[in-house]
Amino acid sequence: DAGVIQSPRHEVTEMGQEVTLRCKPISGHNSLFWYRQTMMRGLELLIYFNNNVPIDDSGMPEDRFSAKMPNASFSTLKIQPSEPRDSAVYFCASSPRGANNNEQFFGPGTRLTVL
Amino acid sequence: AQSVAQPEDQVNVAEGNPLTVKCTYSVSGNPYLFWYVQYPNRGLQFLLKYITGDNLVKGSYGFEAEFNKSQTSFHLKKPSALVSDSALYFCAVRDMGGYQKVTFGIGTKLQVIP
Numbered sequence: 001d002a003g004v005i006q007s008p009r010h011e012v013t014e015m016g017q018e019v020t021l022r023c024k025p026i027s028g029h030n031s032l033f034w035y036r037q038t039m040m041r042g043l044e045l046l047i048y049f050n051n052n053v054p055i056d057d058s059g060m061p062e063d064r065f066s067a068k069m070p071n072a073s074f075s076t077l078k079i080q081p082s083e084p085r086d087s088a089v090y091f092c093a094s095s096p097r098g099a100n101n102n103e104q105f106f107g108p109g110t111r112l113t114v115l
Numbered sequence: 116a117q118s119v120a121q122p123e124d125q126v127n128v129a130e131g132n133p134l135t136v137k138c139t140y141s142v143s144g145n146p147y148l149f150w151y152v153q154y155p156n157r158g159l160q161f162l163l164k165y166i167t168g169d170n171l172v173k174g175s176y177g178f179e180a181e182f183n184k185s186q187t188s189f190h191l192k193k194p195s196a197l198v199s200d201s202a203l204y205f206c207a208v209r210d211m212g213g214y215q216k217v218t219f220g221i222g223t224k225l226q227v228i229p
Contacts, residue, residue: 004158042219042220042221042222043159043205043219043222045216045217045218045219048216055216056216091158091159093158093159103149103161103164104159104161104217105161106151106158106159106160107158108156108157108158109156109157109158
């Protein structure tokens with residue numbers, strides 16, 4: 001299994017531009033999580049999907065952020081318009097079907113720099 | 116609300132010595148507890164978890180953690196540290212009664228000195 005796949009691995013953009021981050025969870029996993037990691041705030045949960053349905057988006061910082069999961073094998077996190085303070089590493093993680101106590105499997109992350 | 120505290124930003128230990136990375140938690144019900152490790156420029160990687168049963172949990176790479184309900188702690192331990200253990204360690208908790216939202220601590224940087 002290739003694990004959780006994220007693209008791009010690095011993204012450099014200018015303030016005001018739209019940014020789309022992509023995630024392919026591990027096949028068979030039914031939960032998907034988007035996190036943001038910064039030195040100042042650590043690891044923050046942005047949004048969580050279960051069976052492609054958003055369950056908790058309380059961590060999405062503001063309306064500029066949106067996430068979708070059109071099917072079980074793909075999710076996107078979009079920032080429009082982007083701002084310098086959005087610069088961070090964004091992680092996608094998935095968790096398997098079944099028991100509620102399972103660990104999460106993290107992708108390699110997307111390092112976003114907004115100039 | 117659930118929360119996790121990792122009181123040490125950094126832990127330094129000499130190679131071959133035992134190591135401990137501290138974690139305390141707060142949940143409204145019974146906890147599920149996890150430890151993850153993050154190497155530079157990588158995603159988090161699962162180490163071990165406590166769900167129920169024995170308070171001492173063994174995980175990957177020789178790590179173990181002890182669940183202490185009275186002290187609401189779940190400290191990570193290893194009898195003999197390796198230089199390759201140097202990384203960022205995260206404790207995480209979720210409420211057994213809740214859905215899968217997990218709260219992570221701020222992380223502790225472990226530095227093993229040769």
